[in-house]
Amino acid sequence: MIPDLSHDRIDRLREAFLSAGYDADGVVELLGPAAHAALGRGEPVPALRAAADAGELGTLVRLFLLGEAEPRTAVEAALHPLPLSEALAAGLVVADGDALRAGLDVRPHGVGEDSWWVISDLDSDLRGGRPVEPDHVLGVGQASLSLVRATSRRPVGSLLDLGTGCGVQALHASTHAGSVTATDVSRRALALAEATFRLNRIDVELAEGEWFDPVRGRRFDQVVCNPPFVVGPARTDFVYRDSGLAGDDASALVVRQLPSFLAEGGTGQLLASWVHRRGEDWEDRVSGWLPPGGVDAWFVQRDVADPALYVGTWLRDAGYDPRSPQGRRKAAEWLDWFEANDVLGVGFGFVTLRRTGAARGEVVCEDLRHAFDDPLGPESDRWLRRVDWLRAHGSDEQLLATPLRTADSTVLEEVSAPGDEGWQNLVHRLHRTDGPGWQHEVDELGVRLLAGCRGALPLGDVVELLALGCGEDAEELTRAALPVVRELLRHGMVIPAEWAEEDR
Incomplete structure (x- = not known):
């Protein structure tokens, strides 16, 4: 059965909610942080106590958020100017003896500065533990x-x-x-x-x-x-x-x-x-x-x-x-x-x-x-941007000619163990402190390479200087470094130097 939620009924319901202050901010203000958090954990008693004697807003909270049976007179006042007969006909509320219960789940949903109301079907808990119907419409889960x-x-x-x-x-x-x-x-x-x-x-x-x-x-x-x-x-x-x-x-x-x-x-x-x-x-x-x-x-x-x-x-x-x-x-x-x-x-x-x-x-x-x-939403945009950049700088020559910078969100963790000659390093692990928190293990040369990526020199020059300072073959070091650098670029742990300048 499809509820008859006509435009007129919904418009009057909106007036009732606005009049009572039944929105995301109003509910949080009424319940307080502790009771609101308890409600999110499925613990209704603190919210019931906070919503007691809270007028029309309290009635709406107990009715729609807590699944309580409420007196008809209280529900009629809280839903005004939507007549009670219209609310019953729409399936918004249902009779429970002399009292009324919610027939649909109608609750505020707020994220950041945005706040809406969402209409869905009652979940199993608010249906007294009974299984939901085959055409159940899930709420905000x-x-x-x-x-x-x-x-x-x-x-x-x-x-x-x-x-x-x-x-x-x-x-x-x-x-x-x-x-x-x-x-x-x-x-x-x-x-x-x-x-x-x-x-x-x-x-x-x-x-x-x-x-x-x-x-x-x-x-x-x-x-x-x-x-x-x-x-x-x-x-x-x-x-x-x-x-x-x-x-x-x-x-x-x-x-x-x-x-x-x-x-x-x-x-x-x-x-x-x-x-x-x-x-x-x-x-x-x-x-x-x-x-x-x-x-x-x-x-x-x-x-x-x-x-x-x-x-x-x-x-x-x-x-x-x-x-x-x-x-x-x-x-x-x-x-x-x-x-x-x-x-x-x-x-x-x-x-x-x-x-x-x-x-x-x-x-x-x-x-x-x-x-x-x-x-992950903002990170998906950044991931696609990095994919575009890597596609445009796909050759080894292009990458080596580009100044890179180790991102400010990249930190280094070092794990050492005691040995005969003092502490012996076991692991160098890079962490990205934002986004998905990627981690990468690198060797000592990798640590030094990233330390040199400060945006002043092209990557190829940094590798050559590192090879010269460590007595390594420059070509071999380049071949080993390029796949590592590409992976770190893909994960935003190393970025093109021009991006770092744009972000400042």
């Missing part, structure tokens, strides 16, 4: 927030949000895209997304259909996608996570087709999953999904889950108790499929794609499972 952080925010003319769900990616896209198009296969998702956009006064073109079908023949400056990437048998228990395709075919489909919907130089960012199979390299697997031609691709693996953990996590996500008869049956079917297909684990991460005029694209797969806090 960790996966969607991860994609928000991994998406480039450079200004673009047109953007496609493929599989918009509740519309959260499109909301963020509205801050940097001239026009936004959002698609979904689910009519319920499109109805809730349309209501979300209306509630926030954001103009988004909506289209219904599978995958890229609604936008065939069109190209965009940017595409973002949080697809139904869950790996498993070819079935669709829940449209928000299951594609109906077996294994990791959903992720493969998006990676394979997305570049053809990009304008020249356009970029795409998506979440994806891939299987780790016995005897197969995951890097070969995902790079094999790419279409032929000029596509730059950066695959970042952030986690690998063993099959048992993977299945248990997604069962709980949908509200199934893994110990229940239904949970056991689904887990057994899922694990049987993994075993039959030699799946040792499931990788998860982010993919950045760019349509380029180059005859051959740059394809890099990296395992970044270590902890880091910086978002």
